[in-house]
Amino acid sequence: MNKFRTHNCGELGLEDINKTVTLSGWLHRKRDHGNLLFIDLRDHYGITQCVIENENKNFNFLDKVKPESVLKITGKVIQRSKGTENTDLKTGKIEISIQSCESLSNSNELPIPVFGEQDYPEDIRLKYRFLDLRRDEMHQNIILRSKVISYIRTEMLKLGFLEFQTPILTSSSPEGARDFLVPSRLNPGKFYALPQAPQQFKQLIMVSGFDKYFQIAPCFRDEDARADRSPGEFYQLDLEMSFVEQEDVFQVVEKLMVSLFKKFSSNTILSENFPRISYSDSMERYGTDKPDLRNPLIINDITNIFKRDDVKFEIFKNLVSSGAVVKVIKTENTKNMPRSFFDNIDNWAKDQGASGLAYFTLEEDKKIKAKGPIGKFFSEESLKELIKICNAKIGDSFFLACGKLKEIQKILSNAREKIARDLQLINDETFAFCWIVDYPMFELDEKTNKIKFSHNPFSMPQGDLKKIDFSNPLEIKAYQYDIVCNGVELSSGAIRNHLPDLMYKLFSIAGYSKNQVDEKFSGMINALSYGAPPHGGIAPGVDRIVMLLANKQNIREVTLFPMNQNAQDLMMQAPCNVSNEQLNELKLKLNLKKN
Numbered sequence: 001m002n003k004f005r006t007h008n009c010g011e012l013g014l015e016d017i018n019k020t021v022t023l024s025g026w027l028h029r030k031r032d033h034g035n036l037l038f039i040d041l042r043d044h045y046g047i048t049q050c051v052i053e054n055e056n057k058n059f060n061f062l063d064k065v066k067p068e069s070v071l072k073i074t075g076k077v078i079q080r081s082k083g084t085e086n087t088d089l090k091t092g093k094i095e096i097s098i099q100s101c102e103s104l105s106n107s108n109e110l111p112i113p114v115f116g117e118q119d120y121p122e123d124i125r126l127k128y129r130f131l132d133l134r135r136d137e138m139h140q141n142i143i144l145r146s147k148v149i150s151y152i153r154t155e156m157l158k159l160g161f162l163e164f165q166t167p168i169l170t171s172s173s174p175e176g177a178r179d180f181l182v183p184s185r186l187n188p189g190k191f192y193a194l195p196q197a198p199q200q201f202k203q204l205i206m207v208s209g210f211d212k213y214f215q216i217a218p219c220f221r222d223e224d225a226r227a228d229r230s231p232g233e234f235y236q237l238d239l240e241m242s243f244v245e246q247e248d249v250f251q252v253v254e255k256l257m258v259s260l261f262k263k264f265s266s267n268t269i270l271s272e273n274f275p276r277i278s279y280s281d282s283m284e285r286y287g288t289d290k291p292d293l294r295n296p297l298i299i300n301d302i303t304n305i306f307k308r309d310d311v312k313f314e315i316f317k318n319l320v321s322s323g324a325v326v327k328v329i330k331t332e333n334t335k336n337m338p339r340s341f342f343d344n345i346d347n348w349a350k351d352q353g354a355s356g357l358a359y360f361t362l363e364e365d366k367k368i369k370a371k372g373p374i375g376k377f378f379s380e381e382s383l384k385e386l387i388k389i390c391n392a393k394i395g396d397s398f399f400l401a402c403g404k405l406k407e408i409q410k411i412l413s414n415a416r417e418k419i420a421r422d423l424q425l426i427n428d429e430t431f432a433f434c435w436i437v438d439y440p441m442f443e444l445d446e447k448t449n450k451i452k453f454s455h456n457p458f459s460m461p462q463g464d465l466k467k468i469d470f471s472n473p474l475e476i477k478a479y480q481y482d483i484v485c486n487g488v489e490l491s492s493g494a495i496r497n498h499l500p501d502l503m504y505k506l507f508s509i510a511g512y513s514k515n516q517v518d519e520k521f522s523g524m525i526n527a528l529s530y531g532a533p534p535h536g537g538i539a540p541g542v543d544r545i546v547m548l549l550a551n552k553q554n555i556r557e558v559t560l561f562p563m564n565q566n567a568q569d570l571m572m573q574a575p576c577n578v579s580n581e582q583l584n585e586l587k588l589k590l591n592l593k594k595n
Contacts (some may be wrong), residue, residue: 004072010046012077012091017018021096022074023048024104026134029115037062039098041073044139048091050075052098058459062101068114068134070105073098093527103387126569129561141558145546146262149216152237152542155256161212161239168194168218168526173520177220182231188587194220198541199458200524202240205497206535207527214239216542222567228488228544231567234555236491237545240537246479246495249536250274250435253483256541261431264549270294270432274483276440287327287413289297289439292487293432296419300390302328302400316358316402326402327412327499328390331419335361335371335395342372342420345399348418354401354411361397362387368394417487431485431548438462439480442473442509444591453510458503458524459494460536465502473509483540485548493538500528 004024012021020329025043030036030124039050039062050073052059065071069174075096086092110122111127113478114134114217125132132138153163154308172179172193172205179193195201196217205213217238241249285298305311316326342359351355358371362383370378378386386392401408420426441461443454451473459478461468468476479495497503503525507517518525546558556562564571583589 009041009043009048010090012048012094012096014079014093014096015466016449017056017079019077020099021077022072023096024070024072026072026114027069027107029067030062032063034228040074041070041071041096042134042165046090048094048096049080049086049089049096050096052101056098058098059103061103062098065103065199066107068107068110068131069103072102072104074101083361091315093470106283123564123570126556126564129571133560135455138557139380139549139551141546142560144264144550145542145558145560148260148546148549149262151263152256152499153216155212155259156237156325157240159212159252160257162210163203163215164210165211165215165260166195166198166205166217170195170201171523173200180222183586183588185586198238199456200521202238202537203498203535204459204527206240206242206496207498207530207532211242212239213241217539225563225565225567228547230543230555230559230562230566232563236539237542239540240534240535242535244495244536245532245582246437246481246536247540249495251494253538253540257433257483257485260545261549262408262469265376265431267429267431270430274433274435276435276437279440280438283409286416287409287411288487289482290437290484290487290489291434291436292417292426293434294426294430294486295416295429296332296365296414296425297329297414297420299327299329299409299479302326302386302389305382305385305389306402306516308379308382308385311377311382312376313358313377316588317401319402323576324403325405326400327408327410328386328401329399329412329415329419330390330392331393331399332393334397334423335363337397342397345415345419345422348535349401349411349415352414354407355403357411357415358400358402359398362392362394364394374400428551433485436482436484437480438477439482440474441476441478441480441506444474449561450511451509454478455492456494457507457510458496458573460497460534461502461506463500464572468506472508479536482536485536490544491540492515492536493536495534495536498528498532498534500525503528 006022009023009025023041025041028040028042028047030037030039035054037052037059039049040047052062072095075098077094078097080093080095110131112124112131114131117135117137133142169182169192172181172191173196176194178195182192182194184192198217202213203431217236218233219236220233223231254274258269261269279289282291287299303320303326306313306316306326311317320326346356348360358374360370360375363369368380368383369375370383383506399419401412439455441454444449445452451593455478459480462477462479481494483490483493497506504514504517543555543559547555550558552558561569561571
């Protein structure tokens with residue numbers, strides 16, 4: 001190839017025996033066998049074993065050189081002796097008999113080793129991310145990410161989409177997460193915002209007459225980190241289409257996701273026609289709008305059972321009379337599970353901040369009865385009603401929670417995951433997609449008790465626009481949808497509101513005046529006034545897609561240079577202080593409180 005290498009470290013095989021080759025790479029590992037020194041040389045493509053005898057003038061140098069130093073090695077390709085082949089390596093049948101070597105770059109003592117895949121504290125891994133990325137598993141994750149993005153781009157072009165780039169410096173939006181603000185030097189006292197998403201711009205692209213748009217879009221949100229959400233920035237496949245209905249968007253995304261997940265994973269897809277589940281049904285059956293459909297456990301409402309006179313569990317009965325709800329998770333044929341299994345679930349719920357989970361198991365001895373700490377409080381007739389509601393049978397067990405609806409939904413949603421994992425009910429070699437649809441247009445703010453948008457304020461309400469009862473806004477459903485896989489929300493999307501008068505009406509319900517709408521969304525509302533097509537779209541998260549394909553639980557495992565939980569880049573020391581000269585240019589003064 002050039003003076004540094006004739007081949008890379010992942011391509012030599014038996015067909016290259018007796019060739020004199022030059023390789024360059026990192027010293028991955030050394031093994032001293034006395035008269036022989038074995039060197040594993042690594043580059044982006046793989047690892048090649050090199051061997052040198054102690055008679056070689058380069059032996060002492062290689063014996064002392066530190067791991068992760070960069071070496072150039074020239075030698076002859078020889079076949080490994082029988083029994084020493086390494087089937088885990090592409091080059092595992094050959095090795096290089098070293099003739100000469102040269103140091104291209106020396107390494108200091110390593111803060112974290114590259115050889116091996118042992119766990120290390122996240123702060124060390126992020127500070128020395130360039131070393132962490134040399135480790136094979138991380139290296140492969142990032143290669144996977146690149147391939148996934150390239151594949152998405154190719155498939156979108158095949159589907160007739162055009163790729164455009166939208167602005168990074170834009171205006172602040174009153175909806176969504178907290179903005180990252182950028183002060184303007186040329187316009188003192190005013191600020192740009194980094195886009196939380198290209199939402200308005202992609203709609204403007206449709207208004208501009210383009211039919212199908214996409215981009216791999218960087219998005220910026222000043223929000224707290226989670227396992228499936230990076231603080232600061234993330235990437236999404238942003239797409240928008242004109243003259244479409246909800247199902248048209250679904251068909252494009254389903255085709256892409258099935259193709260993508262089949263190509264980059266051997267896992268099976270539970271259903272290639274993704275189920276449509278209404279938001280209300282999802283909350284009722286799973287306690288969340290991000291259900292993991294690999295999990296067979298279902299939540300049922302049994303509040304009415306505790307209104308019966310023949311149920312004597314007074315704690316729940318008193319709560320129900322005050323407006324509480326009772327919901328239950330049924331587990332099939334768990335009568336032989338040890339008491340410790342049930343107590344562990346109860347104790348886990350208490351650790352989550354709940355009051356615990358009551359439980360019992362159905363038995364039959366001449367009559368149906370309940371075995372467990374609260375079993376004695378139920379009559380046979382009440383248990384028969386329970387069996388009917390939950391489609392249960394003798395031998396099934398029940399975990400019950402009582403309280404305010406949202407609190408119960410949260411604890412039982414998490415309990416579904418906990419119980420299913422404990423019972424090994426979830427097949428981790430499966431992808432289960434679904435669409436969550438029919439989101440409410442509005443909801444009540446729990447703090448202010450005022451009406452606000454529940455999801456996307458730019459969405460089209462469902463139904464005949466001439467017959468919608470705007471006086472009852474909490475009943476209005478929107479053409480909004482989420483795509484979920486294995487309990488991970490990949491994206492939200494919507495059919496957009498393209499009618500200015502309707503937008504003013506909907507925003508007025510959420511407390512915005514016409515002037516406020518004109519001020520905050522001037523570009524959008526002005527464009528819609530000049531003829532806008534019906535349009536809709538979605539924006540699946542690239543980071544989350546790769547996280548699922550790589551079978552990782554944390555998004556930082558598939559991101560090149562992520563921030564930590566406090567939105568800090570430990571490697572580049574960002575955020576950082578800036579000079580007074582820079583602040584003066586921007587007409588800014590800091591007002592920091594002293595501790």
